[in-house]
Amino acid sequence: MRSQLNAVEDMAGNIRTSQSIGCMGPVIARTETIRKSLEPVAYECARLFVVRKGSAVLSSELGKQSVHVGDVVLLSTNTVCGIEPEDGVTITEIYMDTNYVIDQIFWRHVRFLSDRFDAKKFISDICVETPQIIHLDLDEKHAEMLTSWLDELGFLTKNDEYFSNFNRIQALWFLVADVIMPFKTVTPTQTHISYCQQSALPRHCQLKPLREEAREAAKLLRMHPACRWTLSVLAAKTHMSVSQLVRMFVHSYGKTPSKYLTMVRVEKLATLLRETDTPIKAAMRQVGWHSRGHASQLFKEISGLTPLEYRRLSLQVPGRSQSGH
Known part of the structure; x- marks a missing residue:
C-alpha cells in the first residue's frame, strides 16, 4: 500500500x-x-x-x-x-x-x-x-x-x-x-x-399502511401546532383512548405524538425564521412554544442550530433583509 x-x-x-x-x-x-x-x-x-x-x-x-x-x-x-x-x-x-x-x-x-x-x-x-x-x-x-x-x-x-x-x-x-x-x-x-437489547422494530422497517386514526392525529398536530396539546385532548379528538393513540401513532410514524409535534414545530419555526421577518420570540409563540430557552434547545437538537443562528444563516440568501430578534 x-x-x-x-x-x-x-x-x-x-x-x-x-x-x-x-x-x-x-x-x-x-x-x-x-x-x-x-x-x-x-x-x-x-x-x-x-x-x-x-x-x-x-x-x-x-x-x-x-x-x-x-x-x-x-x-x-x-x-x-x-x-x-x-x-x-x-x-x-x-x-x-x-x-x-x-x-x-x-x-x-x-x-x-x-x-x-x-x-x-x-x-x-x-x-x-x-x-x-x-x-x-x-x-x-x-x-x-x-x-x-x-x-x-x-x-x-x-x-x-x-x-x-x-x-x-x-x-x-x-x-x-x-x-x-x-x-x-x-x-x-x-x-x-445492538443485538441483545433490541426494541420492537421501528415503523421505518415495517412499511405498513398508515392507520386512518393516526393520520387524523398527525393532521391535527400539523394544522394546529400552537394548541396546548395533551395526549388526552388529542385522543378525544380522534375518538381513541390514550393508550390506543400512542400505540397506533408510534406504529404508524415511529415516534410518539409529543416527538412528532416537536418536529412539526421545528419545521414551522424554521419556515417563519427563513421566510418572514417575525421576531424570534413571536415566531416561537406562533408555533406553540412560550419558553424561549426550551424552544431554542429543542430547535437546536433537531436542526443543529439555534433559532438565532438559523436566521442569521438565512440572511445570507440573496433578497433577504435583516430581521428582528
Whole structure:
C-alpha cells in the first residue's frame, strides 16, 4: 500500500495556508502537503484523514501520537488536534457534516434506534476517545482502489458543480467508508447494546399502511401546532383512548405524538425564521412554544442550530433583509 499511496505527491494541492474548509456540502475531501506545524484546532464536524506520504506527530488531549503512510486518523466532532509534520506529510482529509453522520448511523442501526436523538446518544455510547489511529493492512489492489476513490472525491468536492455530482460524491464516500470503518474500534458493549437489547422494530422497517386514526392525529398536530396539546385532548379528538393513540401513532410514524409535534414545530419555526421577518420570540409563540430557552434547545437538537443562528444563516440568501430578534 505504501508504494501506491506515495504516488500521489504530485497530485496533492498547495500547502495549507488556512484552516477554513471553504465549501458547503455534507462530505468534503482535501488532499494537501503539510510542511509546517498546524496548531491544534477543532471543527464542528467529524473528520478523518489518510496519510499518503511521509509521517507526522499528532497533538491532542491524548498526547503525542505518530502516524505514517497508510494510517487513517478518525476525529469526532469538536476534537482538538494539531499536526507536526516530519519533513512534510501528505494527507487526504475528509470532513463530514455531523447531521449527515447521525443520519447514516441511524439507518445503519435502525433495528433498535427509534429516531435521530437515539442515534446521537448511541454514537456517544460506542465511540472511543479520538483521535483514533487505524493501521490499514490492504493488498495492492485495494490500496489502488482506495487511492483512486480519494483522488476523485477530492476533485469532485472542490469544483463548482458539487451538487450536480452529489450522488457520485456519496457513492465515493460509502466506498471509502466500507474499506476503513471495519477497522474502527468501538466500546466493548456495542454488540450487547445492538443485538441483545433490541426494541420492537421501528415503523421505518415495517412499511405498513398508515392507520386512518393516526393520520387524523398527525393532521391535527400539523394544522394546529400552537394548541396546548395533551395526549388526552388529542385522543378525544380522534375518538381513541390514550393508550390506543400512542400505540397506533408510534406504529404508524415511529415516534410518539409529543416527538412528532416537536418536529412539526421545528419545521414551522424554521419556515417563519427563513421566510418572514417575525421576531424570534413571536415566531416561537406562533408555533406553540412560550419558553424561549426550551424552544431554542429543542430547535437546536433537531436542526443543529439555534433559532438565532438559523436566521442569521438565512440572511445570507440573496433578497433577504435583516430581521428582528
